[in-house]
Amino acid sequence: MEHLNEYLDFIRTVEGIKSVTRTAWTKTGRQESTAEHSFRLALLALTLIDEFPELDAKKVLSMCLIHDLGELYAGDIPAISNTDPLAKSKQEYLDICRIFQILPEPKRSEFLSLWNEYNNCSTPEAHLVKALDKAETILQHNQGKNPPDFDYAFNLTYGASYFKGDPRLEELRSILDAETNAVIEHTQEKENHHL
Template identity: 50%
Template sequence: MPNHNLHGKLEFLRQAEKLKSVTRSAHTSTGRRESTAEHSWRLALLALVFEEELGDVDICKVLKLCLVHDLGEALSGDVPAPQAHTAPDKGMNERQDLIAMTSMLEPSMQGTIVGLFDEYEAAASPEAKVVKALDKIETLLQHTQGDNPPDFDYAFNLEYGRQYTDAIPFLASLRHAIDEETRKRMTR
């Protein structure tokens, strides 16, 4: 059986495992901070569940983008959206970490993974635009069901990522429903 860079692929997967320990600012329904890996998993599930409503997009590519979009956070961690203005090089730093993480892969595989990341960052295709919007929607959905701390800033969510979610009619309506849940959480 050919090797196909078995050791390099396993080492990459070991690096990617670190994403399971990177926590985000969102909390689960039990009050634990969620991991970036958990967010990416539910983002992919969201895409699968709403596949028929997403229009003419390649669902396989959408799922690949979901898997790769935050992978670079495995090395340097997550920057919460409200603090993103303090980290203007976030995308570039994640890209550099992703290049380091994939350095043990064959150049074609590394190029595929980094290319998917670049496509997502630039929202350069219909699939990337869908994933950008779904990424925001997954975060907003988590904030409506999480056991968040008392000082959680729900008002931030009402504008967060709107340029992506409002660009696709179905996702704008999905966003509207989640915004209603956010408003309810604000009055508790």
């Protein structure tokens, strides 16, 4: 393998994504890492991919694994923070170019193309990964042991547009919204019980 050392340098570099935390908590109350999110997103996609036979499965899984690598240096910026999306996108692009620079061609261009495709939501595969990215986050929010002031209602609108227009994704969203509403109701009951 001609470029094995460069490939290993890339893998060594992205190890840092295991230490980047997100605004999501596991069911034990530990903050989730970006690597854990990307892993479960890829597993979710792998589990559902047969429902989308018209899509390129390798492309879907590849996007799942690289979509958040741009958080390696600047960290995860929570969607709820209302950060300037243009500034966030520009920073992530600079960071992803820095990461992919380690790779030789044509792998560098292949990964950058996939990352751009995902971020621009320019293909059906990217659209699915965008929807599943939101779905995995919502699942984690609903499943996690979150801080007392956690805003579960945020889930009800988060990324909703990515689920529209495809009955399979609309069904998934309906299940997630029902789950979120049940969590909200349960949380309110617990709060009222403690009053």
